[in-house]
Amino acid sequence: MLELPEVEVLRRDLEKEIVGKRVKDVIVQTASIVRPFHRTRPELVKALEGRKVEAVRRRGTVLFIDLDEDLTWVIDAGDEGSLHRETASEQPGADTHLVVTFTIGGAIHLSEVGGDPSISTGVVPTEEALEAAGVSPDALDPLDDNPTWMEFGRFLADAHGPLKLVLTDPARIAGLGPVYSDEILWEAGLRHDRASASLSTQEIRRLYRAMQEVLVAAMKAAGSSLDEVEVDAAIDDEGEAAEHLRVFGRAGLPCSRCRKPILRTRIKKGVYTYHCDQCMI
Ligand SMILES: [Zn+2]
Structure with missing residues (x-):
């Protein structure tokens, strides 16, 4: 169960790790994780492959990875999902639903134990990303907004x-x-x-x-x-x-x-x- 502080730690680590890198290969193991952003797995593969990572943002527990071409890769780890870094040659495990490898080494695995994953991920135009991810524009993010x-x-x-x-x-x-x-x-x-x-x-x-x-x-x-x-x-x-x-x-x-x-x-x-x-x- 990841809440705001854990996702912020992930965001910082990802920022150090993948900004400036280009997506090489995408393997979607489980079709349901691309919804509601895409209808089919190949749609996500096509949208991500070749794109360059420009920034890693977060709103609440949703990660927004900005790509070139004004696109954003949304990752909502759901209730039980987790994200970790692997070497490019590491084979996906039984609980791995998405593998994204980068041109300058390294890969990211998105995993969740159990039959019906709550993970949701896809690529959308940056300006539509918040809405597409179902994040309320009015909700206060205690870390991001840093209110007085x-x-x-x-x-x-x-x-x-x-x-x-x-x-x-x-x-x-x-x-x-x-x-x-x-x-x-x-x-x-x-x-x-x-x-x-x-x-x-x-x-x-x-x-x-x-x-x-x-x-x-x-x-x-x-x-x-x-x-x-x-x-x-x-x-x-x-x-x-x-x-x-x-x-x-x-x-x-x-x-x-x-x-x-x-x-x-x-x-x-x-x-x-x-x-x-x-x-x-
Ligand atoms: Zn007490």
């Missing part, structure tokens, strides 16, 4: 909803999911069901600072190398929470601030929050 705390306060006041649902609503904030929304609220000491418009100035500043601190710490924890290992997700394939997490995935374990057991509470169908009843108010 006052801007963030106005955003919370306008959002009108419980904090957990505001933080995880992709129409409002790009790239925060179940993991870091809980971590940010714990760090800020604010309950998930507090109305976003009800926060005091002090609480807004606390939430703002918590968001920055949690995202920076998560980027450090994600590692920073596409070499052989992929960027570490906060939750591994076995559902095990990474060490840098303070509440997510830690139900029953003592809160590291007050020692009371962490609770896991259902908010609505399929949405849970990990929190501490004692020190989140």
